[in-house]
Amino acid sequence: MRSFFLSLTILLVGGLAHGQLVFPFEIDAPTDYTPNRVVMPGSPLSLQVLFIGGTDMVQTTATYGNEAGQTHAKEWHDFIGFTPDETGESLGWVSVNHESIYRDDRIGDGGGMSVFRVERDEISGDLNILDQTLDDGRSGKFFNVDFVNTVGETGMNCGGISSVVDGRIWTAEEWFRGNNASINNGVFSNDNAFGSGPYGIGYNEEGGSNTANQGVRDLRPFEVDAPEFPFIHGDTIAKYENFNWMVEIDPKQAKAIRKQYNFGRQGFEGGTVSPDNKYIYLGVDATPGFWMRFVADTPGDFTQGDIQVYKHDADEKWITIEQTAEKMLDFGTQAVAAGATMYNRNEWVAIDATTGIVYWTETGRDKPGGNWSDEAANGAVYAPHHLARAAAQGVEGPGSSDYWDYYGRVLQYDPATEEVSVVIEGGPYFEESPTQADYPTKHLSNPDGLNVMTIDGEQFLVIMEDLNGETFGRMPLENNSGGTGIRHRMCEMYLLQITDRDTVASVDELVRLTVTPVGAEITGAIATPDGKSLLVNSQHPSGANPFPFNHSLTFAIHGFDNLTVTGLQAPDINGDRDRFAIYPNPTTQIVYFNTNQDVALYNANGQRLRVYRNVDSIDVANLPSGMYYLRSEDGQVVELVKQ
Structure with missing residues (x-):
């Protein structure tokens, strides 16, 4: 159940009060008898905020003629990558994408990415962010990834790849652009960009987009400098065509390595590396979105090999697309021509x-029908589960305007x-x-x-x-x-x-x-190599939330090494159904009941806080520590002590 509660806490879920006559607004705290008492211990999980967009300062390189320095980090945190420290001197490097798109003289126009290094605090178990000095002379805790001086700007750094083999990191440029005008996402007036698109710096208090200062200023043709990809190296392409690639970075030095022109130009979202380091599987956030993979000639070398699309109804299910500049720049057309299987927003x-x-x-x-019917007419095929869903809905097919x-x-x-x-x-x-x-x-x-x-x-x-x-x-x-x-x-x-x-x-x-807080997408989750923590992003929250939850931020949930599988599961309840009984789960902070019923929650003074209808459990994680009463619809009372 989703609630209006604003705080970012573990297992934050609750209901709104709904007064019903069956539950009085107040009850007398029991004095003439002792109700059943149940204790809810505290959760073994804890939360730590690590990195706040728009607040923490990132160290920058010399960009657009400006000297190296520092500025506030971009926001809209999305992907998180983790690169383990094989030296054992720290836990490793954290890479955070910024999906927001705007002009910045120091960070670079378009999207962005920040990196920082962490170690495990042996006493508290939290993560400490370490000071570093990079080879380019930058010193500090947080660093902007240099795309401008390496591969050109990036756009809408959304998902990405964090290799399970060696922690290599790629950032995905989801922001699919069709012409130069769409890159700056607005019109220029007095050298300032103002637009009406959705990719503003953040949300204002009313929930609308701040559309000022968007986009990319340099619209000149781009000369590709990528000798590892001879099919496109030295070519001059339109500036917008240098967006929408997977981009490998070096998180230890906070700079881009290459745009993967051999993966094709797509609205990429996510990807993963196979344990043998031979395959990279790729998700494309589009309708149709294609299921793709790159097959390396030599494991670990992703500059040489084949890019393929999946066709579920073929004898040979993976079809190789020839790597030429023309085909890689227009990869979607090649996938359709190959009869690839179509999905609805692979992320x-x-x-x-x-x-x-x-x-x-x-x-x-x-309603995806109008987004992929043309591709179906030109040879691409629908995924079997979409055909089955359309049949179950009684519509002509996934291309129908009625298909949902x-x-x-x-x-x-x-x-x-x-x-x-x-x-x-x-x-x-x-x-x-x-x-x-x-x-x-x-x-x-x-x-x-x-x-x-x-x-x-x-x-x-x-x-x-x-x-x-x-x-x-x-x-x-x-x-x-x-x-x-x-x-x-x-x-x-x-x-x-x-x-x-x-x-x-x-x-x-x-x-x-x-x-996450109201308005935010929850994203980026990745476990630390020691399995103790999960790093998570809260992206584009409402500006009405209290600080720091009004900013995009990266936080850690600690304590997973203390969890058990049974501790995550609902209890097996086989008790007396006529007796009102509750069974707390400390890990999930959920109270389970021995039967579905209406339940009211009261504070220690007997004042009604909430009513829950036809439930077999309630989440109490957002309740402060203290004593509460739970009253069944037939008047039985159980005392709940939340530690």
């Missing part, structure tokens, strides 16, 4: 290194069989969004960010939402802003156990881990 990609199975999020689009895909899903690819299948479908479906009182305990909407994490020796998907909208039950009815803003949206992060899974998961199997 983040992750791999279970213990099995080699690759997972990715298909975020979905409400409101919630998206998580998919998996098994390299051993070369088959793609559904791991979990989003939902459940609602024609009309329920109110808070009737909203389901769990609802998966538009999965976007994705990773794999080991907890207690078992493998889990970490699934993050980025809502495409607020209707059809993606948010409770009270959170619907009528499409005028994003302030009321709250995105959740879930765990899903995948060890030995051979069936499609249900939403009920998800374990809610955290919720």
